[in-house]
Amino acid sequence: MAVHGKKAPHPYLPSVIDSDEYLEVYCQPCNIEGERIPAHGFCTDCNEHLCGTCFKLHKKHKLSRNHTLLDKENMPKRMHAPTSSSVHLHQSDELTKACLKHQKEMIKFYCHDHKELLCSVCVTLQHSATLCKVDYIPDISVDITDSKYYNDILRNLDRVTDLCKKISEDTRKIIAKSEKSVTDALADIRKFRKEINQRLDELENQAEDDAEALQEEIRINLKTVERNCEDTATSLKTTTDFIKRLNATGQADRLFMELKMTEQMIEECEKKVQQVPSYNYEEYTFQANHDLSAFLKNDMAFGTFSKKPAEEPSVSSSDHVRTRQANLQTKICVKTSEDNEICRISGMTLFTPDLLIITDNRNKAVKLIDVRGHSIIHQIDVDGKPCDITAISSTELAVTLPDQKLIQFISASTSRLSMKTALKVNGECYGISCYKGRLVVSFCNPAKLQILDVNGTVLTDFTGENIFSNPVYVKACSDFIYVSDWKKGTITRLNWQGDVVGIYNGMDCPSGFTLTNKGTLFACDYSKEVVEEVSSDCSEGNILMSDLKRLEALCWCGETNKLYFSTFTGDIKYDNFLQVYKLS
Known part of the structure; x- marks a missing residue:
């Protein structure tokens, strides 16, 4: 019990300490546990007095068996107060x-x-x-307090905390963006449904108007026949009554003349009756549009949710070509019974990773191809020889018809293509590419490049023989426009203001090309019969595939790492097929 006015002794220190800070000799390890046992020896390494039990254990324990021990005769007869650096009494209660x-x-x-x-x-x-x-x-x-290690740990804690906060903040932004995308998608669904309802109302009204018009036409015609027949019957009845009266009154002369006139009238009436159209009793039924019925039976007819395509990368000079492995995977026949000529596939665009839409120049056709099933789903004829094709939206395409100086718009679904309006342009349009509602079109005679909106308004016109000689294919992305020039043997990179910011001269006759999701280009060389990968800044190129006959059009699918291309040789065993390569 503590005495009033005095501090209680430390539990781990002896109660009596002389002026020289010497203490009674006792076992210090046991004192930590609260026991005061006379010392039996001393460890010079630990600077501690030990009782008999601790002395024996000190010799056996692997951590202390090599320590220098002094027996009771040689140990210090008195001991100093333990310091924090030796026995750490002030820390023992923290363990x-x-x-x-x-x-x-x-x-x-x-x-x-x-x-x-x-x-x-x-x-x-x-x-x-x-x-x-x-x-x-x-x-x-001992020296851990305010140490460098302590400060390093605090800095690392702050760093990881900041990282977690940033990830949390980014996650909240992603959640908000994801929720907004779903909200926008739902709004698009409602908008699409409204458009469908509006269109169905229009079609229903049109069908009703057609039915009512048919009904009115039939009614008028039948009423006309009915009225003419009634008038004729009335006239004949009057004549009959008049002849009977003449006969009854014995007016032979007048009767004779009337009979002769009536005979001619009968012949004329018979001719008129025979000339009256035969209007039989008919019933009408409604026959639903087969394509629309099939469309509604399709589980994906209304549409599907899919990942939003990543924004095309803003290509820069840091995007270089790399070594790739290309392996022929398959060939797809694109010849149909409707074709009269060998195919010439001059343009291609992906509708989905499994659906490819191509232009057949020789057969004046656009074809929808199931690349997984190796089959042609649908084919439509166009009014001219199509050259290139591009997707404007998820349901609409644009095809160039250079001989007609037209851009033909086409509606597309997963099972059908259909013609829409056509846009007249002021030249022979060849290559076409669409980026965010802007059409980039290449022309020959004279050589030029135009940027138009979907209504045909020319937004920008790049003309000049110093830039182009025979521009054929064109591709547009967020920052640049790429054009392959057949005669110059170049692929030119321009910004959207028309400034030339890169030229690749490593090809003889560049034809079709495509942009990759890494920012580089896959390009066909018709003359060298190779496919090259060209850096985004057009500073370097590398042959990817060789010995491929006369290459013309090219299309790349980043999701499946497949490269599709066509040939223009005049040989059915090449031109009627698309070759499909898998890249790794």
Whole structure:
């Protein structure tokens, strides 16, 4: 019990300390546990007095068996007050965290080799002194306060905390963006449904108007026949009554003349009756449009949810070509029974990863191809020889008809193509590409490039023989426009203001090409019969495939890593097929 006015003695220090700070000789390890046992020896390494039991254990324990021990005769007869650097009495009460492996033991040691906190059991069983460098925690924690290690840990905690906050913030933005995309998609669904309803109302009204017009026409015609027949019958009845009266009154002369006139009238009436159209009783039924019925039976007729295509990369000079492996996967026959000529596939665009839409120049046709099933789903004829094709939206395409100086718009679904309006342009349009509602079109005679909106308004006109000689294919992305020039043997990169910002001269006769999702280009060389990969800045190129006959059109699918291309040789075994290569 503490005495009033005096401080209670420290539980781990002797109660009497002389002026020289010397203490009674007792076992210091046992004193930590609250026991005061006379000392039996002394460890010079630990600078501690030990009782008989601790003295024996000190010789056996792997961490202390090599320490220098003094017996009772040679040990110091008095002892100094223990310092924090030797016995760490001020820290002993902090070693109270239980070991994760041995719940009844406290963590007191640290293994530098395995970077693990240990209890005495862990040290004995798994971290022997011969294998690991193990220290007693109070021995190595003296200078930890405000140390560099302490500050480094705090900085790392702040860094990881900031990273977590940033990820959380980015995640919230992604969630908001994702939810907005779904909200926008639902709005598009409602808008699409409204458009369908409006269109169906228009079609229904049209059908009703047609039915009513047919009904009115039939009614008028039948009423006319009915009225003419009634008038004729009335006239004949009057004549009959008049002849009967003449006969009854014996007016032979007049009767004779009337009979002769009536005879002619009968012949004329018979002719008129025979000339009256035969209007039989007919019933009418409604026959639903087969394509519309099939469309509504399709599970995906209304539309599907799909991942939004990633924004085309803003290509830069840092996008270089790399080594790729190309392997022929298959060939797809594009010849149909409707074709009269060998195919010439001059343009291609992907509708979905499984659907490809191509232009057949010789057969004046546009074809929808199932690349997975190797079959042609639908084919339509166009009014001219189509050259190139591009997607304007998820349901609409644009095809160039250079001989007609037209851009033909085509509606597309997963099972059918149909003609829409055509746009008149002021030249022989060849290549076409669409980016965000802007059509980029190449022309010959004179050579030029135009940017138009979908209504045909010319937004920009790039003309000049110093830039182009015979521009054929064109591709547009967010920052640049690429044009292959057949005569110059170049692929030219322009910005949207028309400035030339790159030219690739490594080809003889460049024809079709396509942009990759990495920003580079795959380009056909008709003369060299190779496919090259060209860097986005047109500074370098690398032959990807060779010995491929006369290449013309090219299309790349980034989702499947497949490259489609056609040939223009005049040989049915090449031109009637699309070749499909898998790239890795």
